[in-house]
Amino acid sequence: MRPTLSLLKREFTAYFLSPIAYVILTVFLLVVGHLFFLTTTLLTERGPRGIEDPMAGLLGDERFWLVFLFIPPLLTMRSFAEERSSGTLEMLMTAPIRDWQVVFAKFMACLGFYVLLWLPTIVFLPVLTDATPEVKPIFNPFSGMLLMGIFLLAVWLLSSLLLSANVKPIGLLWLVLLVGVGLTTAGAILHYRSPGEKMLLFRSAIDPMPVLSSYLAVFLAGAMFLSLGLFVSSLVRSQLVAAIVSLVLSLLFVVTGFWRPDLDPSSTTAKLLEFFSVPMHFSQEFTRGLIDTRRIVLYVSVTFFCLFLTVRSLESRRWR
Template sequence: MRATQSLIRREFTAYFLSPVGYVALFGFLVLTGLLFNLALGLLTEQGPRGVEYPMQVLLGGAESPNAALVAGVLFWGLFPAVTGIITSRLIAEERGTGTLESLLTAPVRDWQVVCAKFVACFAFYLLLWATTLVYVPVLADLHAEWQGNVTVYAAVLVVGLVLVVLAKIGFWFELNGWLVLLLGAVGTALAVTGGYLHATKDAEHLVRVTANIDPRPVVTSYLGVVLAGAMFLALGLLVSSWVKSQLVAWMLSLLLGLAFVLPALLRWQFDTGSVWYPVVYYVSVPEHFRRDFTRGVIDTRPLVLYVSVTLCCLFLTVRSLEARRLR
């Protein structure tokens, strides 16, 4: 457990010690900032123009007006590029510098190496999307009102959050791994349980939050972003285990990632009753967001695709490292 923690910490910190992390962060902030500005302009538009689902614009899934459609093509064209930048250095750099052999001879299993690198890049990916949370109050038109009523469920929620923070601090200061894991698990369980009961059972809340726009598309959109991002990151990690050059790894991960993006452009070529139409929809990530996630709908088919491809790519990455060890 301690070795895995050290690997996760090393890989995550490396994003802020090299230009790779800052390039990905800068490109991502510019792209999402432009899309947010477009969504805000459509929300305040007068007359027949406007937008029905603001998250469609932010995630590049709107069909009209033309500017939103162009933004959608730009967003999903650059999305695999950003995830490719995040994962390109993870194993390819180790192979290029010759440090992979020393890592594989260390007292750590191959699956621990792969899991540590995936968790680190996934945490950095979540950090990128955490910066977009400042857009949510505007897109959902949220209003908060302080009630000042402390209940048992609210106290459980606060205790759970405190335990999660303590687990995070213990992780960075390399305390006992099992203790950190226990604190994180218990804290998460208390926070989720207390938050759910507080929202459903308590008549009065500490803070009453109201939204003039349906908040469900925001929740489902971020759920889709998290799982789809995990799939693209796992795919990039697999590619990074094949080559020595970071540039080649980035280009290959971009090409493979576009295999889940470009089918969205082919949907106009098939009739909705065609046999190929469901196949194109199933592998087309932009279509999942345009038709489901950004509208507040959760379809289990995309979820199965994201989870299965993620697990398959991680398994193949472990096998790739094992094959290199045998050589």
């Protein structure tokens, strides 16, 4: 387990040493911020210019899908292609770590950076849901469990970031993490399911379900495209080739974000296009608060299948 965590940490840290990551972060936040501004403007409009689903204005725009299309290929193009071209992949293959652990570490690293891209957009949520927080100093055994769990998680995070590897008590940190997660989860469930007033409540004038379903879809769709890019990167030596091939394959799932042909909805072609079209899933379902399990199964299945192919690609290299 330790080699996997070390590789994951190395891969995740490498993103912050690359200028491409900062370019992706800047462009993404600028585009999403601009779309958020347009969405809030439309929310205050009346008549035909107004919108009912704020997330549809944010995630249904062509500019969003244009930027989204480039993110996974650019994040994954260096994962294996760079190591293959520099000759370090052979060293990695001879290390005491399994192929699936290598793939898992690289996938979790790029997925972690992808999630990091979306974290700043959390500040949009109070506006998109018209939510107002209510904080009350209410303390009981359940709220105490919740606060203690949050405190332990903060201790674990600070210790993991500040302590060097030589003095870091790995076993103790794992214990603190597990206890913190347990107390936080149990405290939150018991506190908010028990009768009486709560420490923190968000009252929303707009249904928050479209926001929750949209963020779930963003995470799962992102994982699917990242796994696809990871597989392509394991096949080629050039980062540029990996990015282009991954971009072309990803375009098959996103093409309706830019071009929507006039087809008979009952035709087989239209049904296939709808099934594989991620932008249509967002505009017709997720941004409206609807969660279709067929879409979830598609995203998860493609993700695991691409990761499986990536592992097989590495295993085949051992026998060449």
